[in-house]
Amino acid sequence: MADSFGLVATIKNRADEIYVKAEEHKLCRGKKVNAILADFLFIACRESTLSRTLKELSTVTDGVKVKEINKAIEVIRKQLEVLMGVATMELVRRFCSNIWMKNRVVVAVQEAVTNVEVLDIRRSPKSVLAAIIYMITQLSEDKKCLKDISMIAEVAELTIKKSYKDLYPCATKFIPNWCVNEEDIKKLSPP
Known part of the structure; x- marks a missing residue:
């Protein structure tokens, strides 16, 4: 194996x-x-x-x-009593490279993932990551469709939508300011 x-x-x-x-x-x-x-x-x-x-x-x-x-x-x-670390940053690199995201957007996703860890989001790391990727790509010029992200992340579209809805109210707290301004984040609508 x-x-x-x-x-x-x-x-x-x-x-x-x-x-x-x-x-x-x-x-x-x-x-x-x-x-x-x-x-x-x-x-x-x-x-x-x-x-x-x-x-x-x-x-x-x-x-x-x-x-x-x-x-x-x-x-x-x-x-x-085995400690298993969450390899989220490794997943960020894998998922983003598999859907051909631009480097600037990948860096924004990495920063958002780091920022969201302090929030109390009770979803699996993969579904949160997929929702973050979807959110940030919708705010950038490098838009990706939900179906592609779902396929790469191996997370159902509905699960990504639910994670997105959980993350949406606090998007201004974790999406980097240098990536987009607060007004653009507020214009972002749920999928």
Whole structure:
């Protein structure tokens, strides 16, 4: 699995360490082997802030569903007290490069993502990121459609719209002033 993603040896080694700990605590019993191996890779990637989504991992697990992987991750994370960093900046670079965004807009998205972390938005980081990308591209000359962002971020359009609605009232707090002025942000309308 690690080879199919081109992961470096340090991530493979960390996944092995997590596996050994899980075996010591007998956490692997009753779960599909491929789901557990995907869990260890996912956790190791997150710890090193390298982004791999659960959907990406499920493509190399021989039919294991995202839901199964996610359940096992929660069990392992709680029992082993593993800290998983959110690789949001890595996702920003990946998503923005995949939809051919201009560098200035990418920098604005990165700054907005940093600014939004202090706000209490209770949505997944991927859906918040997708909503931010949509908002900022609509304010720039580099407009991108919701369908393209949804496809690249692997987030449903409806989910992006809901995140957008949650973010919209506080847009002036996280969208950088150098990118657009406050009046333009107020003219921004929900999708």
